[in-house]
Amino acid sequence: MRSLIKVQSLTKVYSNGKGIRNVSFDVKEGEVFGFLGPNGAGKTTTLRHLMGFVNPSSGKASIHGLDCRRNAAQIQKNLGYLPGEIAFYDNMTGIQFLTFIDELRGRKDHLRRDQLMARFELESDRKIRKMSKGMKQKVGLIAAFMHDPAVLILDEPTSGLDPLMQKRFVELIIDERNRGKTILMSSHLFNEIDHTCERAGIIREGEIVTVENIRTLKGALPQSFIVTLADGEDMKILRNSGLHYTQRDPLVVEIMIKEDYDPMLRTLSQCKVVHMVSSPQTLEQIFMGFYGKEHE
Numbered sequence: 001m002r003s004l005i006k007v008q009s010l011t012k013v014y015s016n017g018k019g020i021r022n023v024s025f026d027v028k029e030g031e032v033f034g035f036l037g038p039n040g041a042g043k044t045t046t047l048r049h050l051m052g053f054v055n056p057s058s059g060k061a062s063i064h065g066l067d068c069r070r071n072a073a074q075i076q077k078n079l080g081y082l083p084g085e086i087a088f089y090d091n092m093t094g095i096q097f098l099t100f101i102d103e104l105r106g107r108k109d110h111l112r113r114d115q116l117m118a119r120f121e122l123e124s125d126r127k128i129r130k131m132s133k134g135m136k137q138k139v140g141l142i143a144a145f146m147h148d149p150a151v152l153i154l155d156e157p158t159s160g161l162d163p164l165m166q167k168r169f170v171e172l173i174i175d176e177r178n179r180g181k182t183i184l185m186s187s188h189l190f191n192e193i194d195h196t197c198e199r200a201g202i203i204r205e206g207e208i209v210t211v212e213n214i215r216t217l218k219g220a221l222p223q224s225f226i227v228t229l230a231d232g233e234d235m236k237i238l239r240n241s242g243l244h245y246t247q248r249d250p251l252v253v254e255i256m257i258k259e260d261y262d263p264m265l266r267t268l269s270q271c272k273v274v275h276m277v278s279s280p281q282t283l284e285q286i287f288m289g290f291y292g293k294e295h296e
């Protein structure tokens, strides 16, 4: 698959020394790519470069081979953007605003707009200034998707949405992915990334720390077994077995297994096991490792 969105050594240093440094990644055609990072990491700054709003200090970003800064107008024709902070014409109702945007784009057919309003249960006759944060977010999402663009750039799309609407959003992304759309979205929610994205990039303090394939990552997740043994004799067998484990309580241990279950099963068959539970390590635990300082 060819790369549709390309970010190459993108650097933007603000006068206060903050910003992004040497950010590089690409999003392939038809891919959903997640952009994760803690507050202030540089997600919005990167996405705003892709929209051509900002002059980079160095490096470049392109979509469909077009430079994001120089060809912004051309790129934006077939692109849906949801900004992190949405500014609306507050005095309009939801439907007036969406119709206004449709007309600006030269669209006469409002079918897709209406379908999206139904999907997100938007109270479209309410004035935007009287809407809650979540309602405004729905208006922003509908505006980003309603002209059926090939590329979507979404800055924290589920911010303010309740769990039901977050689920509707995930379903929409899956539908759009199946229709071949290319989507780049920033998020704080691992679950959302887990359910929608093929790959995810993590940015921290202005720099990309890793780009991971979600399926490969999940396939490689170790399994944790919490085992309660009957007595000290069993503990002795475990200690002498060469297995790697973490002691949780005097008779409770956690054993992490990646591929080979045999050594654990052979050792435990010599012990009296009182209780045993197993759970896969979550994607969230893996990502939290990248968020922290330990990967420096």
Ligand SMILES: Nc1ncnc2c1ncn2[C@@H]1O[C@H](COP(=O)(O)OP(=O)(O)OP(=O)(O)O)[C@@H](O)[C@H]1O
Pocket (backbone or CB within 6 Å): 014, 015, 016, 018, 019, 020, 037, 038, 039, 040, 041, 042, 043, 044, 045, 046, 084
């Ligand atoms: N116009 C600006 N002038 C000065 N500093 C800025 C400007 N815009 C952003 N920054 C700084 O650049 C860094 C990256 O900010 P950015 O908004 O891109 O982060 P983010 O990852 O989107 O964060 P959040 O999750 O909180 O939205 C922050 O330290 C921010 O304070």
